[in-house]
Structures are given as C-alpha cells and as structure tokens.
Amino acid sequence: MKKIEINPITRLEGHGKIAIFLDDSGNVDDAFFQTVEFRGYEKFLQGMPIEEVPRTVSTICGVCRGVHFTAAMKAVDQVFGVTPPPAGRKLRELFFNAHYVEDHTVVLYALGFPDFVVGPEASPAERNVVGLINAVGADVGREVLRKRGLAVKIFELLGGKPSHAVSAIPGGWSKNLSEEERKQVEAWSQELVELGELTLKIFDDVVLKNDKYMELVTGDTYKVEVGYMGSVDPQGLGTFYHGTQKVIDSDGKLVGTFEGKEYLDFIAERVKPWTYLKFPYQKKIGPWKGIVEGPGTNIFAVGPLARMNVIEGMSTPIAQKHFEKFHATFGAKPVHHILAYHWARAIEMLSAAEKCLELSRDPEITSNEIWTKPTSCTGEGVGIIEASRGTLIHHYLTDEKGIVTKANLIVSTTHNNGPINLAVKKAARHFIKNGEVSPSILNYVEMSFRPYDLCLACATHTVTGGQSPLEIEIFDKDGKLYKRLKNF
Amino acid sequence: MEKDEWVVLGIGNPYLQDDRAGVVVTERLEALGLPCRIEQLLTVGFEVLDKIRGASRAIIVDACKLGNPPGSILQVSVDDIFSSHHLVNSHAVTLGTTLKTGIICFPDEMPKELHIWLIEVKDISEFTQVMSPEVEQAVGEVVEGIQRLLTEQPL
Numbered sequence: 001m002k003k004i005e006i007n008p009i010t011r012l013e014g015h016g017k018i019a020i021f022l023d024d025s026g027n028v029d030d031a032f033f034q035t036v037e038f039r040g041y042e043k044f045l046q047g048m049p050i051e052e053v054p055r056t057v058s059t060i061c062g063v064c065r066g067v068h069f070t071a072a073m074k075a076v077d078q079v080f081g082v083t084p085p086p087a088g089r090k091l092r093e094l095f096f097n098a099h100y101v102e103d104h105t106v107v108l109y110a111l112g113f114p115d116f117v118v119g120p121e122a123s124p125a126e127r128n129v130v131g132l133i134n135a136v137g138a139d140v141g142r143e144v145l146r147k148r149g150l151a152v153k154i155f156e157l158l159g160g161k162p163s164h165a166v167s168a169i170p171g172g173w174s175k176n177l178s179e180e181e182r183k184q185v186e187a188w189s190q191e192l193v194e195l196g197e198l199t200l201k202i203f204d205d206v207v208l209k210n211d212k213y214m215e216l217v218t219g220d221t222y223k224v225e226v227g228y229m230g231s232v233d234p235q236g237l238g239t240f241y242h243g244t245q246k247v248i249d250s251d252g253k254l255v256g257t258f259e260g261k262e263y264l265d266f267i268a269e270r271v272k273p274w275t276y277l278k279f280p281y282q283k284k285i286g287p288w289k290g291i292v293e294g295p296g297t298n299i300f301a302v303g304p305l306a307r308m309n310v311i312e313g314m315s316t317p318i319a320q321k322h323f324e325k326f327h328a329t330f331g332a333k334p335v336h337h338i339l340a341y342h343w344a345r346a347i348e349m350l351s352a353a354e355k356c357l358e359l360s361r362d363p364e365i366t367s368n369e370i371w372t373k374p375t376s377c378t379g380e381g382v383g384i385i386e387a388s389r390g391t392l393i394h395h396y397l398t399d400e401k402g403i404v405t406k407a408n409l410i411v412s413t414t415h416n417n418g419p420i421n422l423a424v425k426k427a428a429r430h431f432i433k434n435g436e437v438s439p440s441i442l443n444y445v446e447m448s449f450r451p452y453d454l455c456l457a458c459a460t461h462t463v464t465g466g467q468s469p470l471e472i473e474i475f476d477k478d479g480k481l482y483k484r485l486k487n488f
Numbered sequence: 489m490e491k492d493e494w495v496v497l498g499i500g501n502p503y504l505q506d507d508r509a510g511v512v513v514t515e516r517l518e519a520l521g522l523p524c525r526i527e528q529l530l531t532v533g534f535e536v537l538d539k540i541r542g543a544s545r546a547i548i549v550d551a552c553k554l555g556n557p558p559g560s561i562l563q564v565s566v567d568d569i570f571s572s573h574h575l576v577n578s579h580a581v582t583l584g585t586t587l588k589t590g591i592i593c594f595p596d597e598m599p600k601e602l603h604i605w606l607i608e609v610k611d612i613s614e615f616t617q618v619m620s621p622e623v624e625q626a627v628g629e630v631v632e633g634i635q636r637l638l639t640e641q642p643l
Contacts, residue, residue, distance in 0.1 A: 044503075044615045059501055063531055106533060110581050129581065130570075130588050142593040149538050162539075163529055 018445070020428050026435025031425040033275075033417070033449060045407040050079050050381070050398050054168045057394070057409075063106075064455055065164050066099035066155060067387035068409075070241070071394040073168035078260070078381030079398055080374035082171035087367035091158055091173045093241045094185070094359040095165070096385070098154035100240060100352035101192050103388040104304075104345050105148040107453045108199060112342035115447055116206050116213055121440040136202070147195040150188040154356065157181060172371035182366050189357035193318070196350025200322055203346050208329075217339040218330065221430045222448060224422045225250045225293040225336045227282055227300035228309045229415070231386045232257075236312035240352065240386045246310045247282060250297055252334045255284050260382040263393055267410065277417045280410060291418050299418035302390025303452060304344035309334035316358065319351035338423055341451035348388075377402045387412050389453055416452045423448040494524035494638060495543040495599070499550040499583075501530050505616050506558075506609035506623040509630075510549040513605075516631045522638050532583040537590040545641075546599035547634055550583060551609045551623075558610030559622030561630060563603065566591065603637070605630050 023029040041060055045053060054076060057068040070092065077083065084092065110129045118131045126134070133141035159165025160175045167175040177185070207213045216222060227250050231243030247255040247266055258266050269278040270288050281288055285298040293299065300306075308327075314320040326343060327333060359365055383394040390412030397406040413420075427448035431441045498514030500507045511528050518526045524547075527539040532550065540546040552562065570584035583604070590598050607630060610620035619627065 040615070056503075059503055059530060061530075063533060065530065106581070110585075129585060130592065133589060133592055138592050141589070145534060145537065145589070145593055148534065152535065152538055162527070163535060 018424055022435065028428045028432050031428040033420045033424050042407045042409055045404050048404050050076050050396060050402045050404055051170055053396065053404065055166055058164045061455055063103065064387065066096065067385065067392055069165050069168060070096050071383040071385045071392045074383030074385065075381035075394045075396050076170045079378055079396060079402060080170040081376050081378045082372045082374045084172040085369045085372055087364050088172035088370035090359055090362060090365050091177060091370060094356060094365065095155060095158040096241050097352040097355040098151045100388050101349055101356065102148050102151035102155065104349035105144065105195065108342060108345055109144060111450055111453060120443055120447060144195065147191050150191055154185055154188055169371060170374045176368050176370055177366050179366055182360060186357065186360040189353060189360045192353035193357055196353040199346045199349055203343060218337055221427060222339045223336045224338055224419050224426065226297055226419050227255065228306035228334055229300055229302050229391055230307035230310040232311055233315065237315040238307055238311040239315060245384060245391065248310055248334065249285060250295060255282060260384065263384065278414055279417050280415050281418065291421050293422050301419040302412050302415040303341060304348050305335060305338065305341045306390060307386060308344045314351050316351045316354035318354055319347050322347045322350065338448065338451045389413065389455060390415055413452065413455045420449050420452055493543050494545045495527060495540055496524050496547045496634060497527045497529065497536065497539050499529050499532055499548065503615050503617065505612050505614045506619050507551050507612045508617065509551045509607040509619060509623050509627050512627050513549045513630050517634060520635065522635060524638055532586055533581050534586055536583065536586045537594065540599055541590065541594055541597040543599050545601040547603040547605065549605045549630060552606040553609050556608040558608055558620060559626040560608040561626050562606040564606060566602065569604065
C-alpha cells in the first residue's frame with residue numbers, strides 16, 4: 001500500500017494533514033483529514049475572570065480574532081444576565097460585519113480565486129495570490145487590498161485597539177462612535193459595497209462564464225450530501241451576529257431550531273483516535289452513523305454554503321439578487337456542491353458590506369447609550385454566532401464571582417470535520433487512478449477542502465482526557481481496524 | 489502615518505511560549521523609548537501591509553520553525569521567505585507572500601528599507617509567557633541589534 005501525504009502546515013497556526021491510502025492497483029483505498037496538534041484553550045481559560053475571556057480568546061487565532069471575541073462577549077452578557085442597549089448591539093454588529101468583509105476577502109483572493117483565475121492545473125509557483133495579482137493586474141490587486149484595509153480600519157476603530165479588539169464589556173460596548181467617525185465609516189462602507197460587487201463580477205467573469213469550471217462547480221466530484229446549520233432572523237433571512245440556529249437534513253427537511261444552551265439537544269460530538277478534531281453530528285437524527293453522506297446521514301456542514309441552504313434570503317438588497325441567481329443556477333435546494341462555498345462567500349461579503357453601510361447610516365449608531373450595567377452573575381452563558389467559516393459556539397460556566405470553571409468551544413472547522421473528510425475521499429477517488437499522482441491532480445484533491453477554509457488553530461482546543469493520541473487507526477468498510485500508524 | 493519613520497513590527501502569539509518572541513522584542517524596544525513606531529500582530533496576513541505601508545524603513549521580527557538550532561537568529565530577504573506554496577487555508581498566507589504582494593501592488597508605499605529578523609523556536613506547545621532560554625537569549629540579541637540599527641542609521 002502506498003501512502004500520499006499533503007502537509008498543509010506553513011507557519012505556526014495549526015497542524016494537520018491529509019493522508020490518502022492507495023490499494024495495490026494504485027487506486028484510492030481511503031483518505032483522511034487529520035489534525036495532529038491541539039491548543040487547549042478550553043483548559044487555559046479555567047480560572048480566568050469571565051469578563052477577560054473575550055480579549056483572551058481573540059488570540060486563539062491571528063486571523064479569526066474577531067469571531068471568538070464576538071461569541072465570547074455574547075456569552076459574557078448571559079453570564080451577567082444583561083442585554084446591550086440597541087446602540088451597543090449595533091456597534092457590535094458593525095464591528096462584526098466589517099470583520100466579515102476583511103476575512104472573506106482574504107479567503108476568496110488568497111485561497112479560492114487562484115484555482116480559477118490562474119487555473120487548477122497551473123504550477124503551484126503561479127497558483128497563489130501573487131500569481132492571481134499577476135493575472136488580474138496590479139491595479140485590481142491594489143484596489144482590492146486597499147478596500148479590504150478599510151474594513152480593517154472600521155474593525156480597529158470600533159475595537160479600540162489594532163488587530164485584537166478590547167471594546168467588549170458585559171452588557172455592551174465601551175467605545176462610542178462620534179458623528180465625525182460615523183461619516184468616515186459610512187464613506188469606507190460605501191467602498192466595501194463596491195468591493196463586494198467587484199468580487200462577484202470577477203467570480204461571474206472567471207467562473208460562471210467558463211464551461212469547464214462550471215462543470216467542476218456543478219458536477220458530482222465536489223458534491224458532498226450532508227445536513228446544514230446556520231442562523232436565521234425572525235423572517236428566516238440570514239444573520240451573522242445573532243439569530244436562531246436552523247438545522248436541516250441532507251434532503252433539506254427541517255430538523256429543528258434552537259438557541260443558546262439548547263445546542264446540547266441538537267449536537268453531539270464523536271471522538272476518533274486518529275485526530276484531535278472531534279466529529280460533531282446531528283443528534284436529533286439519531287445515534288452516530290459514521291462519516292457517511294446521503295439520505296439519513298447525521299453529518300452536517302456549516303459556513304457560507306450551509307447558510308445559503310438554511311436561509312430564505314439575504315437581509316440586504318443587492319446580495320439578495322445574487323442569492324436568487326445562486327439558487328437559480330443550481331436549481332434544487334439544498335446545494336451540496338462544495339465549490340459553491342466560494343460563490344456563497346462572495347455573496348456574503350457583499351451582504352456584510354451592505355450591512356456596514358446600513359448601520360453607519362442608522363441615526364442610533366452615535367448614541368451614547370451603549371452599555372447596560374450588570375448587577376448579578378448567573379454563572380452560565382452560551383454565545384452563538386455565524387463566524388465567517390460557520391457556526392461558532394462558546395459555552396462558559398462560572399462560579400458566583402464570575403470565574404470560569406468550564407469552557408466548551410465548538411468552532412466552524414470542527415463542525416465541518418465530517419464533510420471535509422468526505423470531500424477529500426471523494427475527490428481523491430475521482431482524480432487518482434492507477435497510481436497516477438501528479439502535482440496538478442493533488443491540487444484537485446486539495447480543492448476539495450479549501451472551500452471550507454480550515455482553521456486548525458481554532459479547531460483544536462480540547463484536551464481529550466490528557467491523552468496525546470498521536471497515532472492513526474484506519475478502519476475498513478466493516479469497521480475493523482486494519483492499520484495503525486504512530487505519530488505522523 | 490509619517491513617511492520618514494522607522495516602524496518595528498513584532499509578530500507572534502503573546503501567550504504561546506517561543507512564538508511570542510517577536511512581540512517581546514517590540515515590547516522591550518518600546519520600553520527603551522527608541523525613535524520608532526512599534527506595531528504588533530498575531531499573524532502574517534495582509535494586516536502586515538497595513539502596518540508597514542507608508543513608513544520609509546521597517547523591521548519585522550517573527551518566530552520561525554525552519555529546523556535551525558533553537559535561538560538561531562536569521563536575517564532574511566523577502567525573496568528568501570517567499571514561498572510558492574499553494575495554500576490549503578487562508579491562514580497559510582506566508583510573510584513572504586504578503587510582502588511580495590505588497591511590493592507588486594504598492595511599489596511606492598512599501599518601505600524602501602526592509603529588515604526581516606527571524607528567531608528559531610525551541611518549543612511552541614505550552615501556553616506560557618516564559619520562553620525557552622535559547623529564545624530568551626536570542627530576543628535580547630535581536631533587541632540590541634535593532635537598537636544599534638536605529639542608532640547608527642537615524643532618519
């Protein structure tokens with residue numbers, strides 16, 4: 001048996017790899033996405049004053065800093081039994097939507113577009129963000145980066161500190177917005193809307209008008225039939241900062257909706273000995289059925305595509321038109337074609353930009369009533385948001401003084417662990433035949449997990465009983481162990 | 489942002505053992521009150537460009553894991569660290585890629601003088617603000633080196 005490894009680690013942000021096992025004929029016998037590093041923040045947070053948690057968890061990841069900050073501050077509100085006043089909540093939403101724009105921009109331009117603009121079979125030396133800029137022109141690259149920088153400016157202006165925000169306080173926000181700042185944010189937000197429209201135009205020109213790419217996007221190779229979860233507002237429209245979690249099965253039927261601590265009734269987690277990353281599954285559908293797709297599976301996905309599948313529409317007008325075009329293109333709902341994650345991400349980027357503009361024009365956004373003073377400690381809080389990569393859950397227990405006694409973080413990449421494994425195996429089986437494994441073929445396999453935009457630093461926070469299970473167990477289709485490998 | 493200024497950017501997770509080396513260097517430089525703007529980041533993405541664009545000279549300090557003896561100090565160029573790796577996630581954008589992107593897109597706004605200092609880590613598995621002795625010593629040497637650079641080449 002020959003083994004192929006794709007090692008994604010390039011810096012210190014988190015460690016994982018794909019292992020593909022070939023049979024004696026050179027065809028794919030099995031494939032696994034593994035995470036072989038953990039960070040243990042859940043343990044690290046114990047003993048910390050809960051009001052310090054948002055600032056601390058923002059360091060879980062240098063990229064996803066705003067999402068952990070936001071989920072934690074919502075949980076902290078509950079711990080102290082307070083609700084932010086309208087202006088406080090709107091400032092949080094403005095901050096969060098600006099973060100969405102900057103994050104989605106990076107994912108699309110650094111990760112998604114190079115495969116299409118430069119080409120999936122191009123040399124790796126060209127198939128990257130530098131190659132992308134060479135292809136589209138430095139002027140376009142400069143404009144995209146400059147506009148993305150404006151989203152960062154909004155994020156930092158409201159967050160009160162460069163890079164890692166500090167403005168969250170229990171029951172609100174500590175930094176108000178002056179009229180002068182509001183005008184600046186409005187002008188920047190207008191440019192973010194233009195960035196969203198430019199991005200969708202590039203996607204339209206490069207992907208939607210290219211028959212070969214559309215075959216990839218709408219074909220079966222990159223199709224993973226699982227259930228989905230995402231947040232909806234009272235009208236069923238998409239919402240990022242706060243909503244009700246809607247869960248559907250792989251046929252699109254409603255499994256149920258939940259808020260806060262009710263997540264424990266809907267989501268269970270399965271531990272596998274060969275990865276630090278757990279496998280969440282839909283508990284309401286039944287007991288663990290394995291990492292399988294199709295009708296009856298209780299594996300589910302989160303993120304931009306999942307949100308497109310659970311919502312009835314976008315909450316902003318221009319993005320809504322693209323939402324309609326998206327579903328008209330695929331026809332059936334839910335859409336299981338994972339390369340559509342990139343399209344969904346571009347639509348969401350535009351929607352977040354529109355939301356920034358809408359909030360910047362809200363007369364209430366400059367109110368000084370941005371904080372509700374806490375007066376008690378309930379001892380428990382659950383913060384659920386739609387992070388850019390998907391549903392993020394922060395659950396904390398504290399003592400009567402608000403000192404953290406237990407923390408549970410379920411992050412987007414963890415939710416997507418099952419679908420990622422399914423996607424990798426499917427693509428590997430399609431593209432690797434008779435032992436032929438060229439770099440371009442391997443890229444087609446990598447394209448199966450890039451849409452999820454893995455965040456392994458975020459995903460590996462759980463100390464599983466103090467063990468260090470750095471070994472791999474591979475099971476056959478009957479569930480029997482046939483191979484054990486140690487410490488990759 | 490002042491055009492004629494030094495900016496020193498430290499990169500790393502302040503809670504993660506040797507990964508915090510770059511951040512500690514900037515903290516110590518700030519305490520010395522040197523004539524430079526201090527910036528810190530936890531990542532090497534496009535935020536790096538936001539911090540250094542417009543400055544005439546920049547120094548970037550980051551931890552690295554390249555297989556050298558722990559505490560090794562490397563002074564590298566953008567080309568040395570530019571990687572053509574096809575990315576698996578957006579977090580894998582490298583410092584070299586970010587800087588190369590900046591040079592292509594913002595040729596007139598990037599620092600005319602760019603120094604990149606890397607410190608080889610020993611251990612990044614513990615959440616602690618205590619670095620390994622090798623990296624601690626290297627941090628001191630980098631602080632001294634940057635201090636000399638700022639003193640010998642004033643604006």
